[in-house]
Amino acid sequence: GRPLPVDWDEPDRVARSIQRMKIKHAVLTSVDRDDLADGGSIIWAETVSAVRRLSPGTTMETLIPDFRGITDQIDRIVEAAPEVVSHNMETVRRLTRQVRIQAQYDRSLEVLRYLKANGVNRTKTGIMLGLGETEDELYQTLDEVRSVGVDVVTLGQYLQPSARHLPVQRFVEPEEFERLGAYARTLGFRHVESSPLVRSSYHAERHVH
Numbered sequence: 001g002r003p004l005p006v007d008w009d010e011p012d013r014v015a016r017s018i019q020r021m022k023i024k025h026a027v028l029t030s031v032d033r034d035d036l037a038d039g040g041s042i043i044w045a046e047t048v049s050a051v052r053r054l055s056p057g058t059t060m061e062t063l064i065p066d067f068r069g070i071t072d073q074i075d076r077i078v079e080a081a082p083e084v085v086s087h088n089m090e091t092v093r094r095l096t097r098q099v100r101i102q103a104q105y106d107r108s109l110e111v112l113r114y115l116k117a118n119g120v121n122r123t124k125t126g127i128m129l130g131l132g133e134t135e136d137e138l139y140q141t142l143d144e145v146r147s148v149g150v151d152v153v154t155l156g157q158y159l160q161p162s163a164r165h166l167p168v169q170r171f172v173e174p175e176e177f178e179r180l181g182a183y184a185r186t187l188g189f190r191h192v193e194s195s196p197l198v199r200s201s202y203h204a205e206r207h208v209h
Contacts, residue, residue, distance in 0.1 A: 003035055006043055015050035018058060025205035026051060028082075029063035032102070039065070041073035048080035059083045059208045061124070063200060069107045071114060078118050083208045084152070085115050086124035088200055089145060092137040099131055099166065109148055116149035122190070124152035124207060126200035129177070131158050132169040138180055146187040152207045153189050155180055156198035172196065 018026050028047060033040035044062065051058060061084035067073040077085060089108050090096075096105040108125075116123050125145050127138065138155075145153060155177060160168050174196060181194030191207050 003031070003033065006033075006036065006040070008043065008046075011043060011047040011050040014047050015054045018051055019054040023055070023058055025059045025061070025208065027061045027063060027201045027204050030065065032065045034065075034068060034102070038076075039067040039070060039073045041067060041076040045076040045080040048077075048082050059205070061086055061201070061204050061207065063088070066103060066108055066111050069104075069110060074111060074114060075118070078115065078120055084122040084124055084204070085120045086126070086152075086200060087111050087115070088126040089141060090126070090128055091131050092127075092133040092141045093144075094137060095131055095133055099128075109144060112145065112150050113148035116151075122151045122207060123149060124154070124200075125150050126154040126156070128158035129155060129172045130168050130170050131166060135176060135180070139183060142180070142184050142187060146184075146189060151189060152191040153184055153193075154198050154200050154202060155184075155192075155194040156200075156202070157196040 030040060030044065048060060048062065051060060060082040062077060062082045063086040064077055066087060087108060091099040093105045096103060112123055112125060127141060157172055158168060160166065177194045177196060181192050184192040184194065193202050
């Protein structure tokens with residue numbers, strides 16, 4: 001259905017919640033708002049600023065959509081200056097249109113490249129395994145995300161959230177996660193999280209440094 005209008009009080013509510021809970025590291029994310037002229041980038045930036053104002057000692061990761069690759073919108077995230085900016089590739093090139101219907105593999109790579117090229121200190125991406133990809137395709141994806149300067153990568157097992165979602169094609173053995181993690185480290189990623197239960201926010205507080 002049609003998304004609800006933007007709640008412009010949300011940045012302050014989020015910031016007050018973080019302050020009240022004395023959170024030291026916050027991971028912020030959102031739904032895609034391609035229906036908005038700004039892609040939701042303004043409220044994103046206002047939320048980061050509100051958290052910074054009320055909790056100056058709190059570090060932040062922003063897990064963002066691709067903003068359709070529109071650089072003016074991405075610039076608002078860059079200018080808000082969260083410590084980590086994350087955009088998930090989710091899967092390998094061959095499966096992207098099946099897994100991420102509105103997304104484009106190369107556009108996501110370009111978003112990650114643009115973030116790093118424009119001064120983001122830590123960039124991060126996540127990949128799900130078990131959707132039908134091959135191990136060689138995963139190595140290729142790791143090569144490509146590292147080539148655009150990504151600092152942190154997470155690799156975890158895909159689990160089907162509901163009957164409406166794509167089914168799991170395979171449960172990946174821990175040994176494969178170990179091989180992929182070892183390979184990623186040889187590429188020079190600052191942080192690598194690779195095991196079946198890893199999710200994109202796993203050990204997120206470590207990824208600031």
